[in-house]
Amino acid sequence: MTIMPSSPLASYAQLGVRQLHDQDPELYALLDREHRRQSETLAMIAASSVAPPSVAACEGTVLGNVTTEGYPGARFHAGCEVVDEVERLTVRRAKAAFGAQYANVQPHSGSTANQAVLFSLLGPGDVLLGMELSAGGHLTHGSRASVSGRYFTSVGYGTDASGLIDFAEVERLAKEHRPKLIVCGASAYPRTIDFARFRAVADEVGAVLLADISHISGLVAAGLHPSPIDIAHVTTTSTYKQLYGPRGGLILMGKDADMPVPGSRKTFAETFQSAVFPFLQGTPQLQAIAAKGRALALAAEPGFRELAGRVLNGAATLAAALSAAGYHVLTGGTDNHMVLIDVSRRGLTGIIAEQALESCGIIVNKNKIPDDPHGPGVTSGLRLGTNILAARSMEGDAIRRCAALVDRVLSSVQATGTCEWHLDDAIRARVRAEVAELCALHPLSHLGLAQPLEVTRR
The missing domain is CATH 3.40.640.10 (Type I PLP-dependent aspartate aminotransferase-like (Major domain))
Structure with missing residues (x-):
């Protein structure tokens, strides 16, 4: 069914965005910034996915x-x-x-x-x-x-x-x-x-x-x-x-x-x-x-199985690429969307690895691993996932490029303490530029996240 511009539901949604923009520019700006952040960063968070606009639209209704x-x-x-x-x-x-x-x-x-x-x-x-x-x-x-x-x-x-x-x-x-x-x-x-x-x-x-x-x-x-x-x-x-x-x-x-x-x-x-x-x-x-x-x-649609297939294949490719780069991948690989690596063998803690990658536009999360000497706020491991990479239609070489970017950061960061670290600004700038290029090549456009919020003025 096509919703016409005169539909009460469509008008309600458009009015809401317009009022937010006009009446609360501070909050609108924050939401717009987050919209752009998700579009322009490489998210490999295993515990997340991205909701299509039609899903998000339901949450903004009069229900x-x-x-x-x-x-x-x-x-x-x-x-x-x-x-x-x-x-x-x-x-x-x-x-x-x-x-x-x-x-x-x-x-x-x-x-x-x-x-x-x-x-x-x-x-x-x-x-x-x-x-x-x-x-x-x-x-x-x-x-x-x-x-x-x-x-x-x-x-x-x-x-x-x-x-x-x-x-x-x-x-x-x-x-x-x-x-x-x-x-x-x-x-x-x-x-x-x-x-x-x-x-x-x-x-x-x-x-x-x-x-x-x-x-x-x-x-x-x-x-x-x-x-x-x-x-x-x-x-x-x-x-x-x-x-x-x-x-x-x-x-x-x-x-x-x-x-x-x-x-x-x-x-x-x-x-x-x-x-x-x-x-x-x-x-x-x-x-x-x-x-x-x-x-x-x-x-229930056929496209979802294709998406899930990319999730699965992408994780296997990511695990293999990180292993080939010398990282200890827990269990030797993966059967699902998740890849766990031990960064302590690189002289890093999970919190350092997480923060250094985030500073370069790569979003992962620190994670405890078996026999971890550190608590959950520090950890010795990283957990990476491919749900959002799959939503960007990333496969094969694109996934291997993600692994290479992770490796470049983790191979360059210098730990100066349990939670303290240093990364050369030039390396950070180069990685951020490559992340931006990769995100532009594989946008979240089919999920409506490639463009900033739109405001229709009367």
Whole structure:
């Protein structure tokens, strides 16, 4: 459908940008600067993607004006005829994208989705088995820095000498501690996750299995990574890391949706419905739900599988190029979008590498690695991802050029302390110029980020 200029929806959006420009130039200028920054820098952040304009447009609609609680057909406020249809549509699209029998699209984030699952199934002190943060796990998987590691009795598994999940340890810890819930999925693990093997361990000790696929959900939806939907009892994901959607989360289930929760008369589906509302959240962000629906529709198109293929191939190319340049790539490579390197072997810390690269227009993030002597604010590793490079249609030689730019900076920066460093201004200028050239050759134009914000004046 073509929206004519006279459409109320189009007029609303145009009026909003015009008023922002005219009435709040300070804020407008900041938004414009960020728009340009994203267009002109080389982002290799594994935990991010870029939302197409049609996704972002949903979040700026009048749906944000609707206050309500509950679910479609059972709201606690009036005026929900249209938003009920929006949420039902998004639920259908989530089920279709992942082959799920149940979907809850209301969680405000992937972390919130995890909390809904954990706090509805576990009580204070119950045992939770998840991946250690230092081995690649997430805060919500039982880290002591998170409520998940303080409210529950958290036990952590790690990786073996090759950097792969140590299933012998997983099985030993599960039998020893008898967890009520096991979490599989990771924040910094570059290899394929064997969901079936985790389910076998969970079944053996009578635990519920939660698969957190926040980092790989785009690959799962595209059929390029095994799906946990019918293997794990419950699956969670964020919608912005690899689904190119808005900030938000999903709870998904397959064949276990109508299975009773152990020790309860309620099914898993009933349990998670009430866990999101009213137990954990109140008013849903209806504008974000619409944006999720739009992103899920895009994920069903043939072009999304092509995009996911570039993500996958780009990461393999990036890992190979960095390895050839002499970097220690953890696990020897990657099966997903993520590449982890140990920069301590170059005499650097993660924070120095991150800051030096950012000063040259290359955006990555520091990351802890196994046996890391540094804390999360310093680290010994870097995590790189190809979600945004793929959105720039980068492949082959372009990816290798990205690796060469990373190497040029890291080979030139001089560490003068744990967090202090020096990089020659001439090198920085040359790299920034090459980054600008590469970004111009591979713009984010198809996502609407190649041009600054436009203001239409009357």
